[in-house]
Each structure stands twice: as structure tokens, then as C-alpha cells.
Amino acid sequence: MPWLECNSRRIHYELAGPPHGPACVLVNGLTQYVRLWHPFRDALVAKGFQVASFDMLGQGQSDKPSLFIHQDDQVAVLGRLIERLGDRPIFVAGISFGGVIALRYAIDHGDKIAGLVPMSSFAEIPAQLLMLGNALRTGLILGGTTFLQDLLFPMNFSGEWLHSMRHLIELARHRGWLANDVYALQNLMESFLEFEPLTERLSAIRVPTMILTGEYDFLTPRPLQESLRIHIPDSALVIIQRAYHAFTLENPGLTAYLLTRFAEDVMAGRWHGKQSIWVAPENVGGELVRFPEGFDHMRAIPVRIQADEIAPRQTAAAS
């Protein structure tokens, strides 16, 4: 079992796939651990990628600092893992909390990676996310990991998926509870107490960036992804149909397909983000479709963009 040392802490990580050629580093969400990436990882490996995944500090089998976890340390761990992969095209994909760590890494070390994929992620914490985060933290404190998971299930997954998996939800709850320690989760959540918005620094990300968002994600909703799109120059926003927050778990095959397409386009020089907006196919192998011209991708109903809204948006994107 491979381990990294970073700032006197021990980090558990996994490598799968061929040791040469392109690599992809996967960065966990809050309650995640490396084992949860396996279906996603296997789809990438089948496409010739080497995949690295790791438990962040406070997660899974990595060290769990007792009182304080600093996001800078998580970024340092990610950097150490990327160093270990050597000189080759490296793509970094992070979901939710892990997306924040990936964004922070790309801001400071964008020259070390070939592409970035923030999924259900964010660069600032507006009032709605702050209140949701506080409620989740209170839920953890008062009701433990199980109650936190009960709150997260309907945010992470569609009703159809939850229904189809209903015979496994109790087991999923139990396995998630086994793998997570309350104090470590609380430390991870409290690492946001001193969070400074990244928005103004996003323009430093010069690498190709594919922003993935679930159509119905209400934990990190569209405005948060939009902020990434308009501030990262070479970005494209891809909306995954019918998806909620944790589409890497609900539909790992499709998400891995989008990621491999993105990486292949970047490596072939075909990628032109241009802050464009796309709708992902519903199935693996399908085509991405441009979001219809003239309609507002920020709305849930097909509303045309008003003429007086176009200019401010273009200005924001250009700046």
C-alpha cells in the first residue's frame, strides 16, 4: 500500500493504470475516500490513463490531525503526489471540497498540470452555501456522521437513483459511517472557517479547464460554477443532465467519459474553452451540445437573455 510523506504527515494514495502516458489525479469530496473512486478510476484506466487518488488529511487511511487542518496542507499533499507522477501530461479533477483544493493548486502551480476539472465546486462561499455548510456542520455535531449522510444523500443523488439503490442505502450509510471519524470531518469542515474567496485569483489559472456541474445541484448551484467560468480564461462549463451534486458516484461512467474526452482534446490541441457552455450527453459515447444561443443557462426554465443583460455578462467574462 503506497504512502506519501508530507509535512511529517502520512498520506494514503492509490495508483492504477499504465505508469507512462497521461495521468489523472482525483481529489476527494468531503466524506469520500479512495475506494469510492474505483468505478470512475477503472473507466479512466481503460482509456489508457494512469490514475492517482488519495485520502486527504483527515480522510480514510491518511493521518487525521487532531485539531486543525489547513487547506494549504491539502494543497501541499496534492502537489507532492503530482511531483511523484513525474513529467507528463497530468490532469487534476476534484469534486466539491476536492475541487476547491484543485483550484487552489491550479492557481499557484498551473504550469505543472495539463488540465483542470473542477466538479460541483466553488471559489467563494455566498450566504446560501454558508448557511448550508453551517447546517451540515451542526448536523454532524448533534447527530453524528450518520445524520450528516442523511442530509447529504438527497443533495448528492437523484430521486431515481436513490430509489433504485434503496436496498443498499442502509449499507452505504453504515460503510460511510465506518470510514469517517466525526472529529476529522469536523476539522475538514472547519478548515473553511478562515476561507478567503478565490474568485479574484481564478484568472491566474491558464490551463484548459472543464467545469462540470449537475443540472439540479442545489448544494453548489449554477452561480458558483458560473463564477468559475467567467473568471477562468480557457474554461468551458458543462452541464450534466439530471445530475445532482455527486455525479461521479451516481454516473461514474459518463463523468469519466467526459474527462477522457477533455484530456484527449487538450493533448491533441483541439481544446478551445472560450468560456463556452455545453450540455453533456445523457450516455457514454454521446456528443456534447452547445447550450442554445440566446437562452439563459442560469435559469431552470428556457428564458431568453434580455438584451440589457448581454453586455454586462460579456464585460465580466472579458475582465
Place this chain on the structure above:
Amino acid sequence: MKAFLGPLENGRIPALQQTRVSAFLMSAHGALAGQLGVALPASLHHGWQVEMHSQYCREMEILSLLGRATSWIPDPALGFLIWQWQLAWVPRPISGVADRMQGMLIDLAAFGHALHAVIRPAALLPESYPDDDPFALAMRRVEFESGRLMQAQILFLKGPELVPVRDAVASAVERRHAQVRDLWQNMLHAMEIDTSGRHALVPAYQAAARPAEAIAAQPSVAIREP
């Protein structure tokens, strides 16, 4: 090595395992209750003393519950183990803090934090263990209450008063965590139990194509290499 307590005897956790686990918990929670009792004044004058009193009462409840819910049997190894554990729980002033009384309070909170954060007795129960077993319910109760009890220690240890000595506080808590974790794991290893394998269990999400019973019945064997 196994990831959980067992194998079961007549559908229950073996009495020796119950005795060993509960003895550890009673030793640690008893020590904490004792230290809180000494630190608690007869008459309360500050808000935080109310929380301390609540902690004291919860710890006493845990002791009472464990004493009654465990199937105790004589265990010749317990004499040495309890001596070893009690020695470890003795309060110690921490380095890097000039005020000796404050140092003792930090150590008390660090010990409480370690005990409530690191020790997860309910995670030792086999996944399909009956919900109505008193020992199982006690383990779940202790773990659930620990998550709440720990909040008082977190508020104190992360609080503004201790910002000037934050490094010393962090070191003290790390030291207590390592100590409690080592003693807990040593006790479990002696019963052929290694909890590190819990992260290697197949996540339920990946079991869609397999019946839940097959996943739940996955052997409870730690997969970590020696």
C-alpha cells in the same frame, strides 16, 4: 486479524471481548470522570463550569451503563492492563504553557478530546449485529455521546483564550491522541482485531449489481498488509 468483534458465540459478542473492551472504556471514562470531579468546584461561578458539570454527569452515565450492559467474566490479563491504562491517564502539565493550572486544564481537555475522538467502540460491532443487544446498544450510545461531549473540548482547545499557545495545545492533543490510540489498538490486537481494514470494505454504491446480502456478508477481515 479481524475488522470486528467476534466470531459470535450464541449470536452474541464473546464475554471475554465484552469484558476487555468495557474494562478499557471504564478505565478511561472513569479516569476522565475523576479528573472532572476534582476540577469541578462545589459552587459554579462561570459558564464553562456548567458544561464541565454536564460532562461529569455524562461520564458517570457511561460508567453506569457499561457496568450493567456488559457480560463480565474473569480476565486474568486485566490486572496488568488496568494498571498500565490508569498510569497513562494520569494528568500531566504540558510543555510550552507557563501557567501550570492552565497547562493541567489543557491536558484534561486533550485527554477528553482523544478519548471521545479516537475511540469508536460501535465501529467494532459486526455489521449485521442485532440492534437490541444491551452491549451493542451501550457501544453505540458511548460512541454517539462521545461526538457531542467532544464539542466542549473543541470549543476550549480551539478557543480564543488559547490562541497564544496554539502550538503547545496542538502538540498536547496529538500526544494524547497517539497515546489513547496506541493503548486501544494494543488491547484490540491482543484479541486479533485490527480496525484499519474498515476502509477496504466495498462501498455500497459499487454493489448495485450484487445483492445487498452478498456485500454485507463480505468477510470481516482486515486487508491491510502487516
